[in-house]
Amino acid sequence: MDQQRTVTFDPAEHPPMERQFMLSQLVVPRPIAMVSTRSPTGVANIAPMSYYLPITGDPMLLGITMGLRETGELKDTYNNAMASGDFVVNVTTEVFRDRIETVAMEAPSDVDEYELAGWTPVPATKVTSPAIGEALARLECEVRKVVDLGTPGRIFSEVHLVIAEVVWVAYDAAISDPDGRIDPLRLGPIGRLGLRTYLRTVDDGAYFLARTPWSEFIDNPKEP
Numbered sequence: 001m002d003q004q005r006t007v008t009f010d011p012a013e014h015p016p017m018e019r020q021f022m023l024s025q026l027v028v029p030r031p032i033a034m035v036s037t038r039s040p041t042g043v044a045n046i047a048p049m050s051y052y053l054p055i056t057g058d059p060m061l062l063g064i065t066m067g068l069r070e071t072g073e074l075k076d077t078y079n080n081a082m083a084s085g086d087f088v089v090n091v092t093t094e095v096f097r098d099r100i101e102t103v104a105m106e107a108p109s110d111v112d113e114y115e116l117a118g119w120t121p122v123p124a125t126k127v128t129s130p131a132i133g134e135a136l137a138r139l140e141c142e143v144r145k146v147v148d149l150g151t152p153g154r155i156f157s158e159v160h161l162v163i164a165e166v167v168w169v170a171y172d173a174a175i176s177d178p179d180g181r182i183d184p185l186r187l188g189p190i191g192r193l194g195l196r197t198y199l200r201t202v203d204d205g206a207y208f209l210a211r212t213p214w215s216e217f218i219d220n221p222k223e224p
Ligand SMILES: Cc1cc2nc3c(=O)[nH]c(=O)nc-3n(C[C@H](O)[C@H](O)[C@H](O)COP(=O)(O)O)c2cc1C
Pocket: 032, 045, 046, 047, 048, 049, 050, 051, 052, 065, 066, 067, 068, 069, 074, 075, 076, 077, 078, 100, 101, 103, 104, 105, 106, 107, 192
C-alpha cells in the first residue's frame, strides 16, 4: 500500500453504521444465504443474508448473523426461526439473480415474499420451514445455539448469531460433474460485494488453482 495514499479508519472514531459498512465493503465477496422460514401464523418469508459462514462438519454447522430492521425491530427471519426452531438456506445462484433486492425489502410481516419474487414454496424434507422450489441446492437447518451480541435495541449493533445444524441437503443433479461432485461452475453462485454490487461466477472470473501437498512440494520445489 502506498504510504501517501493510505486512508486509515479507527473504529473508535466512527458510529456503528460506518463500522458495519466498512466490514461489508472489505469482507468480500460473501456468499448469500437465501433464508426461507414460516411464521407461527403460516406466512412464508424469504430474506437474503450474507453475514453467513460455514463452521464445521461434525456436527455440520453454519452460522448467520441476524440484525435489526431499519425500524429497530427484530427481523421476521429471526423471529420465525426462533419460533419454529428451523430455517432453510437456499443457495443463491443465477436463478435468484434479479430478485435478491426484492426479497430484501423490509416488507410488513404479513407479506408473502414468494409472491413478491415470483418463486414457489415447496415443503422441505426434515424441517418445518418451506424451501424455495427454484433453488438448485438447499441446506435444511435446525437452530442449535444463538449468541446475542452488540447493544440491545441499537441498529448496526444488536445482532444474533444463529448457529444451526444442517440436517438435510438436497440439490439438482444438474450441478454435479460426471464424477458426482458438485461443480462450482454448474452451481453458479452469486456473491455479495460492497454497496449494491453483486458478483456472478459464470463468466471469466472463476479460475482454478491446483493444490500441492507439502510432502510433494518439499521433494520437488518448483513454481506452480
Ligand atoms: C445481499 C443481502 C445480504 C444481507 N445480509 C443480511 C444478513 O446477513 N443479516 C441481516 O440481518 N440482514 C441482511 N440483509 C438484510 C435483510 O435481507 C433484510 O433486512 C430483510 O428484509 C429482512 O427481512 P425479514 O424481516 O423478512 O427477515 C441482507 C440484504 C441483502 C440484500
